[in-house]
Amino acid sequence: MLKQPKLHLPTPRERPEEEKVAYKSGEVMHDKNSVGKERPWRKRKLENIRYAEYLKILEFKKHHKVHDCAEEIKYKITADGEFKLYQVWFCKSRLCPLCNWRRAMKAGKQLELILEEALKRQPKSRFLFLTLTIRNSVDREQLKADLAKMGRAIYKLMRYKKVSKNLLGYVRSTEITVNQDGSYHLHMHLLVMVTPTYFKDSSNYIPQTEWTKLWQKAMKLDYTPIVNVEVVKPNQAKGKSSLKASALETAKYQTKSADYMTDDDDWNLQVIGDLEFALRGSRQISFAGLLKEVRKDLQLDDMANGDLVHTDGASEEIQAKVQIAVAKFDFQKMNYFWS
Numbered sequence: 001m002l003k004q005p006k007l008h009l010p011t012p013r014e015r016p017e018e019e020k021v022a023y024k025s026g027e028v029m030h031d032k033n034s035v036g037k038e039r040p041w042r043k044r045k046l047e048n049i050r051y052a053e054y055l056k057i058l059e060f061k062k063h064h065k066v067h068d069c070a071e072e073i074k075y076k077i078t079a080d081g082e083f084k085l086y087q088v089w090f091c092k093s094r095l096c097p098l099c100n101w102r103r104a105m106k107a108g109k110q111l112e113l114i115l116e117e118a119l120k121r122q123p124k125s126r127f128l129f130l131t132l133t134i135r136n137s138v139d140r141e142q143l144k145a146d147l148a149k150m151g152r153a154i155y156k157l158m159r160y161k162k163v164s165k166n167l168l169g170y171v172r173s174t175e176i177t178v179n180q181d182g183s184y185h186l187h188m189h190l191l192v193m194v195t196p197t198y199f200k201d202s203s204n205y206i207p208q209t210e211w212t213k214l215w216q217k218a219m220k221l222d223y224t225p226i227v228n229v230e231v232v233k234p235n236q237a238k239g240k241s242s243l244k245a246s247a248l249e250t251a252k253y254q255t256k257s258a259d260y261m262t263d264d265d266d267w268n269l270q271v272i273g274d275l276e277f278a279l280r281g282s283r284q285i286s287f288a289g290l291l292k293e294v295r296k297d298l299q300l301d302d303m304a305n306g307d308l309v310h311t312d313g314a315s316e317e318i319q320a321k322v323q324i325a326v327a328k329f330d331f332q333k334m335n336y337f338w339s
């Protein structure tokens with residue numbers, strides 16, 4: 001395990017006019033969601049500090065920036081005493097455990113809005129949840145090349161006649177997990193929106209074996225890849241095969257911080273170095289067809305680099321004077337405290 005990182009003072013940032021509220025000053029900050037569950041600020045910040053330290057060792061200049069991520073959290077206090085997340089500065093680095101937590105929340109909410117609207121426009125449409133995989137990638141060069149190749153192959157796959165004739169749109173996300181031998185398991189999740197005619201007969205319906213063959217062809221593989229396809233149950237609000245569950249699966253983290261927050265520093269450094277290299281310039285989530293159109297119409301902002309404060313998509317109402325509560329991370333005591 002690494003030693004506690006040294007105290008690093010961030011540069012002061014812009015402060016808008018505000019009225020600061022002394023709220024439990026000096027006490028440990030607690031932020032609970034609507035069902036009373038503690039939000040994982042501290043856990044994520046501790047991981048973020050380790051991540052910044054690894055970046056420093058790997059000589060990434062951005063380590064300062066990453067270290068400052070969500071060092072200060074500002075809440076707006078509403079008229080009825082409710083605390084609403086108001087201002088936080090996020091580093092937006094690709095593997096930042098804090099930013100990825102916010103991104104997954106935001107992507108999940110955005111997808112929900114997009115799917116809801118798409119269903120309004122095509123009420124009879126159905127969804128498939130596809131997971132496309134390839135053999136493990138052994139190193140960072142191959143991982144990067146495989147990532148790009150899979151993206152192109154999906155584009156091709158969706159243009160095959162049997163697929164495209166019932167296709168309305170899709171959303172695609174990438175997930176990379178690390179195997180015990182240090183190789184990488186790359187897979188892509190696709191939520192595919194189809195017309196009801198997809199289920200009409202065998203000239204329209206694509207069984208799992210056929211999806212596998214099409215994926216093998218699109219990827220030009222000399223082996224049979226693993227392809228999983230599930231039909232999303234319509235009118236099912238919850239459960240494994242519901243649209244919501246599939247949307248959340250699609251929107252979840254691209255990488256798991258547990259894969260590079262192990263007890264083995266050398267392992268973590270290797271994985272972070274590899275993933276930083278492989279993921280640079282790649283897109284975490286992308287949309288096509290009707291889902292792309294709807295996303296544009298709803299004017300949703302960038303999932304990866306947009307606002308990570310208001311992850312629920314609600315816009316901020318303008319107030320002349322706001323009551324603010326501020327929590328700051330204490331790098332000695334390793335926790336957030338109200339200031």
Ligand SMILES: [Zn+2]
Binds near residue numbers: 048069091096098
């Ligand atoms: Zn961050």
